[in-house]
Amino acid sequence: MSRTRKLALATALSCLALPLALPGAAAAQSASAPAVATEAVPTLGPKPFIGYFKPMPRARLSTTAWGAKEVGPRDPRNGLEDAAMARWNYWDGQILKGDDGKYRMFASRWDQALGHKAWGQSLGVTAISDTLYGPYRDLGLVWPDNQGGLGHNVTALKMHDGRYAVVVSETRGGDVFVSDSIDGPWTQLGTISLDQSRFQLVKTPGDVALRDTPTATPAKPANFSVMLRSDGAYQIVPRSGQILISRTGILGPYTVMGDSVYRGLDGIPQRDMRAFEDPVVWYSGGWHHIVVNQWRERRAYHLISRDGITGWRVQGLAYEPGADFIRYANGARNHWNKLERPGVVIENGHVVAMTFAVVDTPKDDQTGDNGHGSKIIVVPFDGAAMDRDLAGL
Incomplete structure (x- = not known):
């Protein structure tokens, strides 16, 4: 192994420092604990994607905010949440910056009293903050x-003509809503259509x-991540x-260009392909990027392509819940049970932040009002x- 590869592997391993599990917590979750990937993920460049996360903004951390103790002291003013966990569960969370300098988050919410499995009743919402990180x-x-x-x-995204668009999948068939203003009003432009003359759209990479x-028959639209390409085209990466x-x-219509790009790809486990979900796609630094999550193994991967x-x-490794990448200057760490629905915030051509929908316990344990x-x-x-x-790769 070359010295460069050894350094990259060492960096990757250093990013995966796992917290010591509390015996009681481990025993309580042993019956429902998901599989955890242990094999090394190859790294291109000096360090993997996870190595580029920066410390969380300085904040007064709370030890009394809702959530499992394994999450650790956290900033309840970061992002979007129901601080009392009395009404809403929040999900998704794409952020766009308005011309007024304020940030809008496009998300979904449902009644927390119904538990996590009521996500199918989600409603699309928008939220606003004076700063990128919230509240x-x-x-x-x-x-x-x-x-x-x-x-x-x-x-959500801003289109070529300057209008804003919000795209919904999973519970709707790829519906698109548009507005001249980032604050609406929003009207339904239509529903995304497909051209399957080359390949069929399938449900999962498996x-x-x-x-x-x-x-x-195409699969139901799900996990659509939409980007505006520099060549004037629109690109979607779905769950598959x-x-x-x-x-x-x-x-x-969107032409389905081929089979899943994960299939047969070195560095992507091929054993449980139906568990890949929640891709996010973007362009920066001369590369197109995808981050995709393997929910059963609770590990996400970062892929790059020139075209x-x-x-x-x-x-390289994108993130995983057990790693110490959500960290504060005072040494505190957050370890959410799951990190899903990743999104990117791009400013001046580069990613400056990522958003995640997070849960503090296994989803089956979230039965509502608990x-x-x-x-x-x-x-x-x-x-x-x-x-x-990555520029010189």
Whole structure:
């Protein structure tokens, strides 16, 4: 092994320092504990993606905020949450900056009293903050008069023509809402359509896409991550990890360019492909990027490609709940049970923060009105340094 590879591996391992588990907590969760990946993830460049997370902003940390003790002292003003865990669970959480300098978060929420499994009743909401890291104030439903505000897997972007778009999948069929203003009002532009002349859209990376069968039944839209490409096209990466390209606008039709880019990729475990979900796609530093989560093993991977369609490579470990990457200057660490629905905040061409929907206990333990739930956190990220490091690959 070359000295460079040894250094990269050592850096990757240093990012995975795991906290000591409390015996009582381990015993309590042993029956439902998910599989944990232990194999090393290859690293391209001097360090993996997880090594570029920065310390959380200085804040007064609370030891009485809702949540499991394993989470640790935390800042309840970071991101978006129901501070009393009395009404809402929050999910998703794409952030856009308005022309007024304030930040809007596009998220979903549902009644916490119904437990986590009620996520299918999510409603799309928007929230606002004077600062990137929060606190965000819930402004209410984004489209209250359209199916009662129904929306999950909510994401948002600014389109080529200057309008804003919010895209919803999972509980809706890829519906797109648009507005001239970041604050609405929002109207439904239409629903995303597909061109399956090359490949079928499938549900998960573990499902094999049919080729040259345009009449094949496509999978239900889910986990759509949408980006505006520099060549004028729109690109979607769904749960399946396939690449969808539209050169005729945000509604498509989107050509399904191939099978899942995770299939057969060195550095991506191939044993449980149906457990990959929640991709986020973006462009920075001359690379197209995907971060994708393997929910059963609770580990996420960072992939890069020059054209965003072919030639994908694993750059390194993106994150995992047991690693000490959500950290504060005073030495405190946060370890949420799950980190899902990642999003990126890009400023001046580089990622400056990532958002996560987090839960403090296993989802099955969140039955409602028991002091446990979900919120959205915002974690600083040094995307400028990462882009410099990866420029010469």
